[in-house]
Amino acid sequence: MNTIRDLPRAGENPANPGVTAEANWTFQDGVRSWDEHMDLLTTLRLLLEERGRSVRMEGPMLIDTDSSLSLRPLLSSMEPVHKGGVNTSTTIEVKHPARIQSPIFEYQHSSGPDLEHSFREGFGQWYDTDFVTLLEAMLEEAVDCAELVLESSQQEPSWSRRVTLGLPLRMASPVPQPPLEQTGHEFCSCCLFTSSVESFRPLLESHGFFALRLYAARKPDGSCLADCRVNGVPHPEGQQALLQYAKSWPGSGLEYRKQYILIQDK
Numbered sequence: 001m002n003t004i005r006d007l008p009r010a011g012e013n014p015a016n017p018g019v020t021a022e023a024n025w026t027f028q029d030g031v032r033s034w035d036e037h038m039d040l041l042t043t044l045r046l047l048l049e050e051r052g053r054s055v056r057m058e059g060p061m062l063i064d065t066d067s068s069l070s071l072r073p074l075l076s077s078m079e080p081v082h083k084g085g086v087n088t089s090t091t092i093e094v095k096h097p098a099r100i101q102s103p104i105f106e107y108q109h110s111s112g113p114d115l116e117h118s119f120r121e122g123f124g125q126w127y128d129t130d131f132v133t134l135l136e137a138m139l140e141e142a143v144d145c146a147e148l149v150l151e152s153s154q155q156e157p158s159w160s161r162r163v164t165l166g167l168p169l170r171m172a173s174p175v176p177q178p179p180l181e182q183t184g185h186e187f188c189s190c191c192l193f194t195s196s197v198e199s200f201r202p203l204l205e206s207h208g209f210f211a212l213r214l215y216a217a218r219k220p221d222g223s224c225l226a227d228c229r230v231n232g233v234p235h236p237e238g239q240q241a242l243l244q245y246a247k248s249w250p251g252s253g254l255e256y257r258k259q260y261i262l263i264q265d266k
């Protein structure tokens with residue numbers, strides 16, 4: 001919607017396209033018109049509390065008490081669907097006083113019969129993939145996620161990075177028969193990252209917190225596509241590496257794999 005794109009960006013990360021957390025919208029479908037109120041902070045707070053988190057409001061942000069993560073939800077686009085419903089895109093900007101000082105953000109693309117349902121759907125998926133991984137990365141050591149420690153071999157200055165591997169999602173049709181991978185082991189939480197790790201070397205060699213969104217797919221006709229974002233921003237080198245990875249998959253037919261991965265100083 002043009003009216004949303006014209007509004008000034010509200011997030012701290014300049015690449016975050018989100019503009020607002022609260023607004024009143026009027027919809028018209030040619031037969032009737034109706035109003036919907038949007039309050040993303042409240043929607044996200046209720047979802048977090050339903051999942052058992054203790055949170056408090058602090059200005060435009062929610063603070064998750066146990067992890068000290070601060071969360072700022074914003075609307076970035078909205079599009080009514082013909083004959084009912086709405087498509088929405090939101091972002092959630094994330095900071096932590098010690099571990100994530102430059103805010104990162106991630107998109108939630110969703111749809112529903114009305115705004116509230118669409119936002120809840122998007123935030124729920126974000127919780128299950130991104131937030132649970134972020135919580136693990138805020139612990140001294142992850143409990144449920146696999147982790148890697150990568151260290152420089154000879155270069156000076158030496159570095160050591162902790163990599164938290166979110167749960168990998170995989171969908172394949174038809175389901176391939178083992179052996180699955182050329183790497184010699186079945187698809188696991190390491191595979192998307194290790195297949196593209198060279199493209200992330202500049203990140204590994206610099207300080208900071210990096211959130212990687214990795215996605216690779218093979219279409220039924222055999223053509224492949226990939227998407228890679230770092231802290232919400234497209235990362236072409238990673239995308240190329242993931243594209244090559246998808247081309248190496250055994251079998252044929254529709255398949256996609258995606259994962260959220262976090263890199264921080266050890």
Ligand SMILES: [Zn+2]
Binds near residue numbers: 185188190191192
């Ligand atoms: Zn693996």
